[in-house]
Amino acid sequence: MPFPSGGQARMVVVTRSRRPEEREPAPVDPVARICVDVPLAHLDRPFDYLVPTTMDDAVVAGSRVRVRFAGQLVDGVVLERIAESEYPGTLEWINRATSAEPVLAPEIARLARAVADRWAGALSDVLRLAIPPRHARVEAQAPAGEPAKAPPPPDPGPPGGGWARYPAGPAFCRAVADGRAARAVWQALPGEDWPARLAEAAQAALSAGRGAVVVVPDRRDLARVDAALTAALGAGRHVALAADLGPAERYRRWLAVRRGAVRAVVGTRAAAFAPVADPGLLAVWDDGDDLHAEPRAPYPHTRDLLVLRAHLAGAAVLLGGFARTAEAQLLVDSGWAREIVAPREQVRAAAPRVAAVGDDAQIARDPAAVAARLPSLAFETARAALAAGAPVLVQVPRRGYLPALACATCRAPARCGACSGPLAATSGHAIPACRWCGRLAGDWRCPSCDGRRFRAVVVGDARTAEELGRAFPGVTLRTSGGAHVLAAVPAEPALVVATPGAEPVAEGGYGAALLLDGWAMLTRPDLRAAEETLRRWYAAAALVRPASAGGRVVVGADGGLAAVQALIRWDPVTHAARELAERAELGFPPATRMASLTGAPDALADLQAAARLPGSAELLGPVPVETAAAGTARPDAAPAGGTDGGADGGADGGADGSLERLLVRVPRAEGAALAEALHEAAAVRSARKAAGPVRIQLDPLELI
């Protein structure tokens, strides 16, 4: 696949080389150093080409070209023009100047190289992530949107006024407004209008005469920040970048940024590369959301990418969310970032009251009592909120994540003997469990036919909504998830069933939230299960009114678990510290730097043999991995948010399909050496056309 390049190249200043005898090198800097679009690791370096006089104007640093490389025409980007080449051989002429637009800004060129180095990838791979496909017609038009001299912001007001509830908030905004490279990790208060806070921070950067980049996980968050930026800055002062805009609109907005017509950007994942001139603020919302992990090589992560970019560009960084990741905690612990958190009394005043149901110990002691309590507590909580005229949020895992069960003989839905909740099989347990109370159903017996065996039934939010509808006759039922995501619901009684990440905002806040199947999410065999579950709980619970206004949350999980305690006490910081300590003890990122190598067994062994790993490197595995096709269902909302809709592009192992995964672990200080060694080994293999791809991922999200 070539660099993103438009189809209609004929429309613009396309300069083709004339017949060979007529070509003459440009009088000044006749040599162009070019990054060619070939993904091979051993070709990850610039190649020099001669610039004919006819292309002198169009071939500039950052412009797109086509060149003959190893006998075929490939796309490339000009890195620089120089006086002479050090290449001893004869230089080839540039075949065609695709366009004179300098799409690769110098800052982004440096960033892309650093990203390639950090994640053991090739520059050409990173450029494919950083530069959107060309659209010739759009490029030929004048800069989109308003001219740079747009009307001034409507409300100049005190910068960062909404940050006053956080002791360190105003100081951070002042620093950004002064153009200083402040760095902060921010835990938003429950119910916080966080898009407005981000917009204020962006406004501070603009007031310093610098640019701002805000990256959010998905389209829904993008729409909210987009609106907040319009409110704070006025129309035409920013753009929203998303992959699903369509090629023309996407390129139009991106070009407006590159040409300096706008200096503030909000977008999903790929927007972290937005070529904002002189960025003063780089912000990411909810860095724990796995949509921030780029699924295409070299698999960079938004948070780490922006941290890297901030270093290179001297920009401020803001990592915000209701939850805090172990990675953010490390940035705080190491002193790299300051924390922006509200005082306890502010948190208590803003948070809803949280109750946990699903205490295993109590169930063992007195199953009937607990079983009777769960539905009644959840139902009573919901009923009270509805009676008070408020909507109730019900968070359920995505369809297919929790396959429900039915009787194998009569196909009646299998229900919990204690509380009549639906039974489900989970990946963690051999014995099915109740989705409501978590009680294990080892002694299950079908009430209608006395059968003892189960069959799987696909069930998800739709079924849950149906069941709730029966339990609350006459109450409006709304669902949000999958392809149909609601942005907001009105302040009126309704049951709102949503998958994680698709929870609509409620006008005036929800009266209550029921977080179902929490115990199942928590017991997933995943290193990040607790952090991820808590993150989803916070996201839902933050939409509920404060306890003082009657806001209630019921979570279906054991109240003794650390994550549940963190929700009840609304204490994301303590939980992140604990999480980081655990990772340190286990030797997992971010306490260490880790690389995951996935491929066919012989390819893996081959790469391992070629790699001159740091002496400190520790090998874990290899262990067999499931093939992508048979992969486990992701318990993920993923509502049309992804940036690039990317094909996987990764290693799809040998023909026999059996893949192995090897983990390589080094101390954090050796991370760069590890990445370099792996990239070098990949170069050795690609140079000798070694068969079988190996996917190299640094600090992969999924461990174990």
Add this chain to the structure above:
DNA sequence: TCAATCCGTATC
């Protein structure tokens, strides 16, 4: 001793 051919390697 030279030329045709094969193989590995670089790709500007």
Add this chain to the structure above:
DNA sequence: ATACGGATTGAC
């Protein structure tokens, strides 16, 4: 993919 250089082989 294709082109090149060096090694290899086979005939004189």
